[in-house]
Each structure stands twice: as C-alpha cells, then as structure tokens.
Amino acid sequence: MSSTDNLQDIPKHYDPSETEDKWYSYWEENNYFHSEPDDRESFTVVIPPPNVTGVLHMGHMLNNTIQDVLVRRARMKGFNTCWVPGTDHASIATEAKVVQKLRNKGIKKSDLSRDEFLKHAWEWTDEHGGIILQQLRKLGASCDWQRTRFTLEDELYESVIDCFIELYDRGYIYRGQRMVNWDPAAQTALSDEEVIHKEVQSKLYHVRYKIKDSDEYITIATTRPETILADTAVCVNPDDERYTHLIGKTAIIPMVNREVKIIADDYVDKEYGTGCLKITPAHDQNDYEIGVKHGLEIIDMLNADGTVAEVAGHYIGKDRFEARKLIVKDLEKQESLVKVEEMANKVGYSERTDAVIEPRLSLQWFCKMDELSKPALDNVMNDEIQFHPAKFKNSYKHWMENIRDWCISRQLWWGHRIPAWYYGDGEEEYVIARTAEEALEKAKEKSGRSDLKESEIHQDEDVLDTWFSSWLWPMSVFDPDFIKNKKGNKELEYYYPTQDLVTAPEIMFFWVARMIMAGYAFTDEKPFSNVYYHGIVRDEKRRKMSKSLGNSPDPLKLIEKYGADGTRVGMLFASPAGNDLLFDEALCEQGRNFSNKIWNAYRFLTMNMEKGVDYNPTTIIDPKNVADKWMMGRIQTTLREMEDDFSKYRLNEALKKIYSLVWDDFCDWYIEVCKADQYGENMPKENLERALGFFEMLMKMLHPFMPFITEEIWQRIQERSTEEALTISSWPEMQDELHRDSVSIFQTVQTQISSIRNIQAEMNLSPKAELNIIIKPKNGELSEQLESAEWVFRKLLPVESISFDVNADKPKASAASVVDGSEIYVPLEGLIDLEIERDRIQKEIDRLTGFLKGVEKKLSNAGFVNNAPEEVVEKERQKKEDAEMNLEKLTKQLEEFQA
RNA sequence: GGGUUCAUAGCUCAGUUGGUUAGAGCGCAUCGUUGACAUCGAUGAGGUCGGCAGUUCGAAUCUGCCUGAACCCA
Numbered sequence: 001m002s003s004t005d006n007l008q009d010i011p012k013h014y015d016p017s018e019t020e021d022k023w024y025s026y027w028e029e030n031n032y033f034h035s036e037p038d039d040r041e042s043f044t045v046v047i048p049p050p051n052v053t054g055v056l057h058m059g060h061m062l063n064n065t066i067q068d069v070l071v072r073r074a075r076m077k078g079f080n081t082c083w084v085p086g087t088d089h090a091s092i093a094t095e096a097k098v099v100q101k102l103r104n105k106g107i108k109k110s111d112l113s114r115d116e117f118l119k120h121a122w123e124w125t126d127e128h129g130g131i132i133l134q135q136l137r138k139l140g141a142s143c144d145w146q147r148t149r150f151t152l153e154d155e156l157y158e159s160v161i162d163c164f165i166e167l168y169d170r171g172y173i174y175r176g177q178r179m180v181n182w183d184p185a186a187q188t189a190l191s192d193e194e195v196i197h198k199e200v201q202s203k204l205y206h207v208r209y210k211i212k213d214s215d216e217y218i219t220i221a222t223t224r225p226e227t228i229l230a231d232t233a234v235c236v237n238p239d240d241e242r243y244t245h246l247i248g249k250t251a252i253i254p255m256v257n258r259e260v261k262i263i264a265d266d267y268v269d270k271e272y273g274t275g276c277l278k279i280t281p282a283h284d285q286n287d288y289e290i291g292v293k294h295g296l297e298i299i300d301m302l303n304a305d306g307t308v309a310e311v312a313g314h315y316i317g318k319d320r321f322e323a324r325k326l327i328v329k330d331l332e333k334q335e336s337l338v339k340v341e342e343m344a345n346k347v348g349y350s351e352r353t354d355a356v357i358e359p360r361l362s363l364q365w366f367c368k369m370d371e372l373s374k375p376a377l378d379n380v381m382n383d384e385i386q387f388h389p390a391k392f393k394n395s396y397k398h399w400m401e402n403i404r405d406w407c408i409s410r411q412l413w414w415g416h417r418i419p420a421w422y423y424g425d426g427e428e429e430y431v432i433a434r435t436a437e438e439a440l441e442k443a444k445e446k447s448g449r450s451d452l453k454e455s456e457i458h459q460d461e462d463v464l465d466t467w468f469s470s471w472l473w474p475m476s477v478f479d480p481d482f483i484k485n486k487k488g489n490k491e492l493e494y495y496y497p498t499q500d501l502v503t504a505p506e507i508m509f510f511w512v513a514r515m516i517m518a519g520y521a522f523t524d525e526k527p528f529s530n531v532y533y534h535g536i537v538r539d540e541k542r543r544k545m546s547k548s549l550g551n552s553p554d555p556l557k558l559i560e561k562y563g564a565d566g567t568r569v570g571m572l573f574a575s576p577a578g579n580d581l582l583f584d585e586a587l588c589e590q591g592r593n594f595s596n597k598i599w600n601a602y603r604f605l606t607m608n609m610e611k612g613v614d615y616n617p618t619t620i621i622d623p624k625n626v627a628d629k630w631m632m633g634r635i636q637t638t639l640r641e642m643e644d645d646f647s648k649y650r651l652n653e654a655l656k657k658i659y660s661l662v663w664d665d666f667c668d669w670y671i672e673v674c675k676a677d678q679y680g681e682n683m684p685k686e687n688l689e690r691a692l693g694f695f696e697m698l699m700k701m702l703h704p705f706m707p708f709i710t711e712e713i714w715q716r717i718q719e720r721s722t723e724e725a726l727t728i729s730s731w732p733e734m735q736d737e738l739h740r741d742s743v744s745i746f747q748t749v750q751t752q753i754s755s756i757r758n759i760q761a762e763m764n765l766s767p768k769a770e771l772n773i774i775i776k777p778k779n780g781e782l783s784e785q786l787e788s789a790e791w792v793f794r795k796l797l798p799v800e801s802i803s804f805d806v807n808a809d810k811p812k813a814s815a816a817s818v819v820d821g822s823e824i825y826v827p828l829e830g831l832i833d834l835e836i837e838r839d840r841i842q843k844e845i846d847r848l849t850g851f852l853k854g855v856e857k858k859l860s861n862a863g864f865v866n867n868a869p870e871e872v873v874e875k876e877r878q879k880k881e882d883a884e885m886n887l888e889k890l891t892k893q894l895e896e897f898q899a
Numbered sequence: 900g901g902g903u904u905c906a907u908a909g910c911u912c913a914g915u916u917g918g919u920u921a922g923a924g925c926g927c928a929u930c931g932u933u934g935a936c937a938u939c940g941a942u943g944a945g946g947u948c949g950g951c952a953g954u955u956c957g958a959a960u961c962u963g964c965c966u967g968a969a970c971c972c973a
Contacts, residue, residue, distance in 0.1 A: 013938070197973080346973085394903055395971055402972075505970085540910090542969090573924075574911070580969085582911060586925070593938040604935030644915095653913075656923075668940080679934085754942085760930095761942040767931060851920050858918090863956030872918050872957095879920090 010606055014599035016563025016592075019712040024137055032728050033142045035082035037494035043079035044498035045071055046474045046528075047143065048511070051090035052150060053097060053128040056135040058537040058545050058583060059504065061555045062575060065568045066534055067502045068141050069651055072704040074499070075142070076731040082495055083142060084477045085133055086149035089125075091415040091466040092186055092194075092352045098124050098414070114413050114461070121414045125152075138556060140564045140707045142727070147477065151469040152415070155480035160416040160469045161434060162483040163522070168432045172368045173408075175420070175427070179288045180407050182360035184306030184320075185353035188411035189364050191465060192404060193509050195348040195357050202345040204273060206338040207331055209234060212250040212259060218243070219338050221273025223345055224283070225331065226323040229256055229312040230301040233279035235290060238264035240275050254336040255327065256313055263294050285359050298361065304411075306358060320358070363427070365409035365418060365462070373400050375520040376513060385516060388532045388649040392505055399509050408465045415463030423447055423457045430460075471514035474498050474527040483522055492523075501528040504536060532649045535580035542582065558588055565706035566591030572655050572705065594659060595709050598702075601667050602713050605691055608676070608683035615685065617692035617717060626789050627673045630746035631694055633739030634665050635701075639732060642701065658701045666698060669750065673795045692717055697732045745785045749792050752819050756797055759815045759826050762840055763833065770800035771826055776808040778821030778885075786822075816841070816893045818886045823893075834897060841894045845887065852883040 027033065035042075045067055050060055067083065075081040098121045099109050109117060133148065149156060167173045180189040205225045208217040218234060234251045236243040247264045260279075267290060268277050281291025282300040291298060301312035308315045308323045314330075315323040331337040348357035377400040379385050380393060387393050409418060421439035422430045424447070431446055433439035436454055444452045475482050479492035488496065497519070503512060512531055519527035537545050537552075545552035558567045569591030574581045609615060621628035638661045645654035674687040683691070696717060699710040703726055714726035752775065760767060773793065777783040787804045794802070810816060814827040815837055858864050858876055865873055 010935095012936075014936095192972095391904065398902060398972070509971095579905090579912085584911080584925085587911090589938075590925075593936095596938045597936065600936035600939085602935085607935065648915085650913095656913090660923085667936085671935080757941060758943085764930080767941070847920080854920080858957080861956055864918095865956080867956045868918070875918080883920095 010599075010603045012600075012603075014563075014596045014709065016565060016595065016708065017560070020138070020140070020559075020564050020708045023708050023711045024140065027142070027725070027727055028137075028145070030722050030725065032725065033083070034144050034146050035080055037490060038080055040078065040080040042495050043071070043074040043081045044495040045083045045500050045502070046477055046498055047083065047085045048501075048503045048507070049086045049088040049149075049151065049470065049473065050132050051093055052087040052125055052130075052132075052152075053090070053094055054087075054132050056132050056139075056555050057547075058552050058555060060132070060136075061139060061558075061567070062534055062537055062571050062581060063502055063504070064136055064139055064141050065571050066532065066575075066651060067500075068139070068568075068707070069572070069704045070500050070502070070532075070646075072142055072707060072727070073646065073731070075727070076700065076703065076729060078730060082144050082147070084147045084149065085136065085141070085143035085145060086147075086473075086477065087129060087132065087151070088466055088470055089150070089152040089415060091410055091412050091463060092183075092188065092190075094121065094125070095412050095414040096186060096353060117413050135556060138559055138564060140568070142707070149473075149477045151466070151473070156469065156472075156476050157416055159472050159476040159480045159483060160464060161419050162481075163468070163472055163518070164416075164419055164464065165432055165434070166483050166522070167367060172372065173365060174368065175363065175365050175430070177361060177363050177427075178366065178407070179285045179359050179361055180364055181348065181350075182304075182358040182362070183350040183353055183355050184302075184304065184358055185350065185355035186412070187304050189360075189362060189407050189409060190350060190357070191407050191467075193467075194351045196351050197346045197348050199344055200347050202343060202347070204341040204343045204345075205328065205331075206274060206341070207254065207278075207336050208338050209251040209253060209278075209336075211246060211262075212252055214249070216246070218246055218251055218262065218276055219274045220276045220278040221341075222278055223343075224280075224324065226308070226315070226320055226327050227280040227283045227301070228253060228278065228327065228331075229308075229314060230280045230282050230299040231258070231260060231278045232281060232291065232297040232299060233260050233294065234262045235265050235268050235277045235279050236262065237266065237268040237270045237275065240268070240270050243276060254331060254334055263290075265290055265293070282361055283359055288359075288361065300361060302358060302360070306355075364407050365420075365464075367406040367408050367468075369403045369405055369517075372517040372521055373403050373513075376400065376516040379520070379526055380516065385526050385528065386530045388530060392508065392531075392533050395505075396508060396513065400513065406465075408468045409460075409462045410465055411461075412463050413461075415466065416469055418460040418462050418464060420460040421457045422460070423449075423452060467510050467514055470511055471518040472522075474501075474515055474519065475523060488523065496523065497526050498528045500530045500532060502532045502534065505533045506536065508533070530649070534575060537581050537583050540582055540584055542580075545583065553583075553585065558585070562588040562592040563595055563708070565595050565709050566593075568705060569594060569655065569659075572652050575652050594663065595706065597663055597667060598706075598709055598713065601662075601671060602695070602716065604671065605683075605688060605695070608688055610682060610685075613685070615689050615692060617696055618689050619693040619697060621690065622686070626742050626746050626749075626785075627670060627792060628690060629739040629742030631665065631670045632735075632737075633743040634661060635694065635697055635732070636735055636738050637743075639701070639734050643734075655705050658698070658705070662698050662702065666694065669796075670694065673792055675795060677794075699726060700729060700732050703727070745789060746792070748782070748820065748822075749786065749789050752786075752822070752824060753793065753796050755817045755819050755824055756826060759817065759824075762836060763815055763828065765828075768798055770798045772800050773797070773802040774808050774811065774814075774825040774827070775802070775804050776823040776825070777804055777806055780806055782822065810893065810896060812896075817844070818889045818893075821882065821885050821889075823889055838894065838897050841890055841897070845890050845894065848883055848887045848890070852880065852887065855880045855883065 048063060071081055071083045101124065102109060102120060136143065164173060181192065181195045183190050202223050204221050204223055206219050206221050207225060207228065208219045210217055220234060231253050236247065246262050249262050250259050251262055252259055267286065279287045279290055279296060281288045281296050281298045299311060301309050302320060303309050306320045308318050310316050315326050328337065350357055377397065380387065380396055419434060420430045420432055421443060423443040431439050431442035433442050439457055440452060440454050443457050444450050475492060475496060478495050479489040482488045482492055515527045519525060539545055539551045543549060543551060567588050570588030573587045574583055621632050638657050641657055642654040671691060674683055674691050676683050699714050703710040711726045756773060775786060777786055783804050783806050790802060793799055810825050811827045813829050814825045817824050855876055859880060
C-alpha cells in the first residue's frame with residue numbers, strides 16, 4: 001500500500017549516488033544472492049575469474065553486466081540462482097608485477113629464495129587482491145560472495161595437483177625436449193596460445209656462403225642473421241635446378257667458418273628469398289624438424305634471457321637484437337652481405353611481456369590433446385553445448401582439429417608447483433607425487449635404491465600454466481576434491497553442469513575449449529550448456545581500449561557520472577551479440593536520461609496523490625477502458641518478445657523493447673491519458689492505482705538491466721518487507737489475453753492523433769490553440785470504437801470540439817488528411833495557408849501513387865498471381881484497394897481546395 | 900599463405916524460413932518551458948541495402964565473381 005503520509009518533496013533529478021550503495025548493502029545484508037542447494041532447479045554461472053591483482057576495466061564491465069542480467073532474470077524466474085565469483089592468480093602477469101615492484105626496491109628476484117619471493121607475492125595479492133571484486137559490487141553484480149574462490153587457495157591448489165596426477169596416470173601428461181615458445185623477458189616457456197603474431201616491417205638479409213674447394217658461393221636469405229652463428233646446414237629444394245649441382249657439397253658459414261653440408265628437402269620454398277635456406281635447428285621450429293630428419297647438429301647460441309651464449313663465439317653476452325646489428329656490419333665488412341630487402345613479416349610476441357618470442361629447445365611438461373579434444377569438439381558441433389552466436393563454432397572446430405600438445409610448465413614461482421620429484425639427472429629419473437614422503441617411496445621403488453634419502457630428491461622448480469588451473473573452475477569451485485574422489489559432492493551434483501558462460505571470443509582457446517575438455521575428462525559431462533561470446537570494447541575509432549593507449553574511460557568514474565544503471569544500459573545498448581562494441585559515453589548518458597525519465601514518471605504519479613489517502617497498485621484493468629487494455633496488451637506482447645530475445649541471447653534487443661515500452665508507451669501515452677481532465681486536478685484514484693500497478697510490472701521487467709533504480713522505485717511505491725524486495729520478486733506472469741482488438745483501436749487513435757499533430761506543426765499552429773476536429777471514419781464499426789475513445793483525443797490534443805461521423809462533409813478552409821481510409825478535417829478559418837495545405841496533400845498523393853504503381857505492376861504480372869501463395873496475392877489486392885480508396889479521398893480533398 | 904565473418908540512413912546497428920511503402924537509437928532541422936521530466940515534448944528531413952552478373956513471378960535476404968574491412972590460425 002502506498003501512502004502519502006510521509007511524502008516529501010521528490011527532487012527533480014534522479015541521483016543514483018543516493019540509492020545505489022544503499023540498495024547493494026541491503027541486498028547483501030539480506031543475503032539475497034547466496035544460494036544453497038534445494039529442490040528448485042538450479043541456474044549456475046561461474047564468473048570468468050579476473051586477475052587477482054587486476055582492476056576493473058571496460059571489458060570486465062561489459063562481461064559482468066551481461067552475466068548479471070542473465071542471473072537476475074533467472075532469479076526472478078524462480079531458479080535457484082548461483083553466480084560464483086572469484087579471481088585467478090594470473091601466474092605470469094602477477095609474477096611480472098611482483099618482480100617489477102621488487103626491482104623498484106632494489107631487490108633482484110634471483111637474490112631471493114622461492115619462499116621469500118612467494119611471501120612478497122602473497123603480500124602483493126593480499127594488498128591488491130579482491131579490489132576488483134569490490135568494484136563489481138558497484139556495478140550491481142549479484143554474485144554469491146560467500147562462495148568467492150581463488151585459484152591459488154589451498155583447496156583449489158589441491159585440485160590442480162590432483163588433476164596433474166590423474167592425467168599423468170592416464171598417460172596424458174609427459175615430459176619432453178621440444179621446441180617451445182620462449183619468452184626471454186619472463187624467462188619462461190609459453191603455450192602456443194600465449195603468442196601473438198604481429199605483422200612488422202623487417203629486413204630480409206641475403207648472405208653468401210662460400211662453397212668449400214670452389215670459387216662459387218651460395219646465397220641464403222634470412223630475417224635473423226645473428227642465428228647464422230648457429231647454422232648447421234644449408235638446404236635447397238631437390239627440384240631447384242639452380243642448386244642441384246651443389247647438393248652434397250660443403251658450405252662455409254661466414255664469421256665462424258664452420259663447414260656444413262648442403263642438403264635437399266621439399267620443405268624449402270623455391271620462390272621465397274633466394275630459394276636457399278640456412279638451417280638453425282636450435283632456433284626455429286621448422287629448422288628443428290629438418291635437423292631431426294637429417295640428423296644435424298644442434299647448436300643453441302642463446303641464453304635464457306635472449307643474450308648470445310659463449311658457444312656462438314662472437315658477440316657473447318650481447319642481446320640478440322644488438323647482435324643482429326653487429327653481425328650485419330661485420331658481414332658487410334667481409335663482403336658476405338649481398339643485399340638487404342624490406343619485407344613484411346609476422347613475428348611472435350609474448351601476450352604478457354610483449355617480448356619477441358624465441359623458439360627454444362627445452363625440456364618441458366606437456367599435456368596430450370588428441371583424446372581430450374575429441375568429446376570437446378563433438379559436443380560443441382552437435383550443440384550439446386551451444387555457442388552464441390553460433391558462428392564461433394567454426395573457429396572452435398578449426399582450432400580443435402589442428403590442436404597440438406599443450407606446454408603446461410612455466411619457469412615461474414607464482415602458481416601450482418609441478419608435483420614431480422627428481423632423484424637423478426636422467427630424463428626419466430623422476431616420480432609424480434603429492435608430498436616429499438610419497439615421492440621418496442616412489443623414487444625408491446622406481447630407482448631400486450632403497451637407501452635413497454629425502455635430501456637426495458628435489459621437486460621440480462616450475463609451476464603450471466594458469467589455464468591448467470582455470471580449466472577446472474566450473475567444477476572445483478563447488479567441489480575441490482572431485483578428481484581425487486572420482487565423483488562429485490552434493491554441491492557439484494546440484495550446480496553442475498552450469499548454465500551460461502559469458503566471455504570474449506579471444507579466450508575461446510585459452511579457457512572455453514579447455515574447460516570443455518576438462519569437463520568431459522573428469523565428470524563425463526559438459527561444464528555449461530551455453531557460451532555467450534560478447535565483443536571487445538573499442539573506442540569510437542575502433543581501437544581496442546587499453547591502458548597503454550589511454551583511450552579507456554575509468555569504469556568507476558562512469559558509474560559515478562551516470563550511475564551503475566545508466567552505465568549498464570549504455571554498455572548494453574552498444575552491444576549486439578557477438579559483435580565488437582564501439583563504446584560511446586553518449587550511450588551512458590542516454591542510460592542516465594532514461595533513469596531520470598523513470599524517476600520523473602514516479603515523481604509525477606506521486607504528485608497526484610492526496611495527502612492521507614492510501615493507494616493500492618493494481619493490474620486489474622477496467623474492461624471498458626481501451627487505454628488500460630492497450631497498455632496491458634503491450635506489456636504482454638513485450639514479455640513474449642523479451643522471452644524470445646533472451647532465448648537467443650539478444651540482450652540489447654530485449655533492453656530496447658522494455659526501454660521503449662517504458663518511455664514511449666507508458667510515459668508518453670499511458671500516463672498522459674491517465675492525467676486528470678483539468679489542469680490542477682489530481683489524477684483519479686483508480687487511474688493512479690492502475691498506473692502504479694503497471695509501473696510495478698515494468699520495474700520487474702527492467703530490473704535485470706537496471707537493478708538499482710527499479711528497486712528504489714519498487715520500494716517507494718509500497719512499503720516492502722525483506723521478503724518482498726524486487727531483487728527476489730517474481731518475473732511477471734504471461735497471460736494468454738493480448739487484447740489485440742483494443743491494441744489495434746488504440747493504435748489507430750495514436751496514428752490519428754499524430755496526424756492531427758502533424759497538421760498543427762505544418763500549419764504553424766500554437767500547440768495550445770484549441771481545435772475543432774471532424775473525423776470521418778471509414779466505417780460504422782470504427783466510428784463507434786473511436787467515439788468510445790473520444791476522451792483519449794481530448795487528453796492528448798487541445799480539443800474544442802470533436803465529432804465522428806461517417807457522413808461528414810469536409811468544411812471549407814480546413815486542413816485534411818487520410819489515415820487508413822478514415823478522413824480527418826481540421827477547420828482552420830482564416831488560419832489556413834492554402835498553399836501549404838495543397839502541398840501537404842499533393843505530397844501524400846505522390847507517395848501513394850508511386851506505391852500503387854508498384855502494387856499494380858505486381859498484380860498485372862501473371863507469373864506473380866499464378867505462382868505466389870494465395871495469401872500473398874490477397875495481401876497485395878488489399879493493399880491496392882486501400883491505396884485506391886485513400887487516393888480517391890485525397891484527390892477529392894485536393895479538388896475542393898482548388899475549387 | 901589457410902580459414903572465418905562482415906559490408907543497410909551522417910554514426911552505431913535491427914531486418915529470424917526470399918513476399919515491408921527497408922526499421923530503431925544517436926545525430927540533424929523546425930516548433931514548444933505558467934506544475935513529472937529541456938537529462939524533456941511534438942513534428943520532420945535522411946537509404947537506388949558495397950559493385951557486377953545470375954537463380955526466381957518476386958532478392959537487402961539465395962548463388963557466383965569483384966572490391967573493401969575485421970578477426971582467427973600458421
């Protein structure tokens with residue numbers, strides 16, 4: 001019941017800062033977002049965990065707004081809704097930040113022990129960790145905060161170790177010497193996914209190698225001349241006639257004067273460069289493969305930090321890029337440099353440190369992908385797991401089919417330490433174990449050395465790729481022991497599989513694909529049913545928003561300026577499913593304006609309340625009131641349309657519909673017709689109660705998008721107990737009755753009113769000048785219907801008199817128009833500008849004539865009439881008839897003017 | 900180099916199985932402020948749907964080619 005007893009002056013402008021924190025605290029205090037398993041159906045979402053030390057950026061904002069909309073709607077639809085928040089440890093990113101921080105304090109990582117370093121890392125995490133989770137509350141995210149998880153917390157740490165051991169036991173994890181992507185800045189191996197290939201302008205150096213015992217030279221082309229020092233062969237295509245005579249001969253590498261064989265292999269592209277390839281097996285993936293095939297020597301000339309190693313013989317200790325400059329000069333001096341070509345070239349960069357990736361041969365841990373990927377591919381292709389939009393299935397498929405084994409070890413300390421223990425230097429001299437004790441036992445067994453001591457074994461120094469922990473996320477957040485126990489606990493049973501995963505396509509391979517693999521590997525089930533991919537947030541110049549470019553607004557400042565509601569609306573407006581989002585602050589402004597519109601609608605209703613009177617909002621409509629039935633019909637139709645939009649994850653479409661329903665239908669039309677007949681009078685009580693009833697429905701429909709203002713209005717309309725908060729209320733029921741007839745009549749009235757307003761505008765009439773309106777409906781039935789809606793005309797137009805008469809004559813000197821067969825006359829004695837009026841009518845006649853021509857052309861086409869479905873033809877006939885009727889009336893109107 | 904996606908109003912995008920006079924928001928123009936909201940209202944002007952050819956009675960929608968853009972993979 002709404003009472004005006006404590007009615008205060010409501011400010012003209014809505015101020016989100018006064019409501020948003022208040023309601024978020026209220027929601028949290030009442031634990032609305034916490035979920036426990038019960039007999040309802042579950043709706044589960046796990047957050048894509050942001051970096052523990054990260055701060056909220058625009059991408060997070062979009063990502064979490066979308067999740068919150070889905071989650072809030074599900075909650076209102078009666079699901080037991082659980083949105084699990086958390087963060088990941090972001091191994092390489094966090095470690096880089098900690099190293100930097102220590103460096104600023106003059107401490108080198110290499111001077112610290114592992115434990116000392118980790119102490120610093122945890123300090124950093126405790127200091128910065130969770131800031132982002134606090135920021136999500138500002139956005140309105142309705143997460144179950146009691147379930148907050150962190151990938152490096154003890155329980156989840158254990159899951160990752162369990163996972164490693166389980167996969168090792170199944171034969172999926174192996175250790176091996178392979179060419180990996182080496183990040184010389186972070187000094188760690190990376191997975192293929194962490195390498196970003198960028199096109200850069202580089203130089204192709206043509207360098208000639210002397211042929212031994214001959215005056216001849218062979219010229220190779222390379223973009224990396226410094227690696228010449230590690231060349232162990234020169235290779236040509238066996239079909240390349242230019243070089244056949246040299247195959248089997250010996251070339252002399254300049255600078256180092258090493259003698260190497262000239263070999264032949266199909267791999268060499270005759271067209272590229274000189275058609276002659278230098279082979280450096282230690283520093284290039286393809287060269288490595290050729291090296292293995294031809295049994296070539298492998299010379300590793302680079303240190304882990306990208307400087308030149310002693311074995312190179314020259315430029316020792318210099319950085320690889322400096323060495324490149326130096327060797328070019330020296331080759332030129334020696335007259336070995338033939339020419340330098342400019343060319344565009346793709347170079348791999350580290351996703352995290354932006355260092356140029358060095359292919360490097362090293363001993364790493366890998367996870368086999370062929371079997372794990374099989375169910376992951378099948379269940380996406382058969383839509384057991386649905387991708388929205390579905391177009392992303394293509395790139396998923398392509399990646400899955402070409403997947404290579406995953407390098408999971410990282411030469412870092414911040415992360416899950418690999419549970420491998422070595423008892424010797426041999427490649428196979430290790431055991432996999434959870435603890436040192438267990439390792440010792442296993443090592444004794446494997447080595448046959450029963451006297452082995454704990455001090456003689458040591459654990460692998462490396463940690464696992466962050467994604468090797470994140471891929472367990474949808475399972476481990478509910479049950480960290482699920483792998484160890486080979487079966488999930490009650491929580492996992494209840495919440496898993498989760499429903500929706502919301503993320504960006506750029507991490508489809510990093511995370512989504514791997515979660516799906518882990519899901520099937522450990523639970524035999526999908527981790528989620530739907531994956532909604534949203535776009536990347538870009539600025540108005542289509543540049544990706546980034547800190548370094550400085551083109552990203554601070555999300556919290558936006559929230560301060562436009563409110564969380566306004567900002568959410570702004571983000572969603574710009575966000576068609578799956579497409580990139582061109583963010584424009586103006587959209588947040590539009591969102592804020594919308595908040596203000598809602599606020600003022602409420603304010604207006606309040607201003608119509610009598611002091612001391614109680615109002616009971618109702619949605620029971622007056623069956624005689626065409627406006628009520630129209631409004632209810634519009635709400636019902638919109639509910640259906642939103643249902644459809646949500647089923648297709650078209651959130652922005654759903655938002656646009658409720659936005660338009662509130663603003664255009666409710667504010668611009670419904671409230672207007674509810675107003676009192678006379679200025680200064682209050683709205684009739686029953687009108688107000690129905691308006692409030694509708695308003696409540698609208699607030700429900702809008703709540704997932706704009707949680708704060710809707711709760712504020714909801715709580716203002718009536719006193720509510722803690723069980724009655726909007727956040728935990730139910731979504732409006734869909735009714736079968738759509739009030740189609742009333743909607744149609746009301747829409748006719750709307751069109752006629754607009755047409756009369758057009759006359760007002762075109763004739764330059766004062767909007768207040770009272771009009772005498774004569775409407776000549778196209779038939780008697782419509783006449784009666786319009787007559788019963790006369791009051792609507794009177795509410796929305798300045799009416800002196802209005803009549804509905806199928807036999808009406810057009811008064812002289814009146815403006816006229818035709819709306820769907822009905823004629824409208826507005827006598828304007830003395831006010832009318834004949835010329836303008838004639839032009840107005842002529843314009844309409846021209847338009848209709850053109851239209852009619854098209855329709856007639858269709859109908860005179862025998863092919864059309866014979867082949868098109870009957871209903872389509874019938875529709876065209878109807879169009880023709882209507883157009884002719886309207887045209888006839890307009891022509892007559894025009895004639896009368898000329899008379 | 901391989902693959903995917905896209906091209907509709909000045910801008911950002913709808914247009915779901917081929918049958919609309921091709922829509923929306925923003926922006927723009929004109930008018931309007933004595934009690935809901937100028938963070939507002941009313942009205943209006945903007946498009947030969949990238950180009951060419953084809954299929955069809957009928958193409959923004961289907962096919963091919965061309966041009967241009969974006970993304971992914973190597």
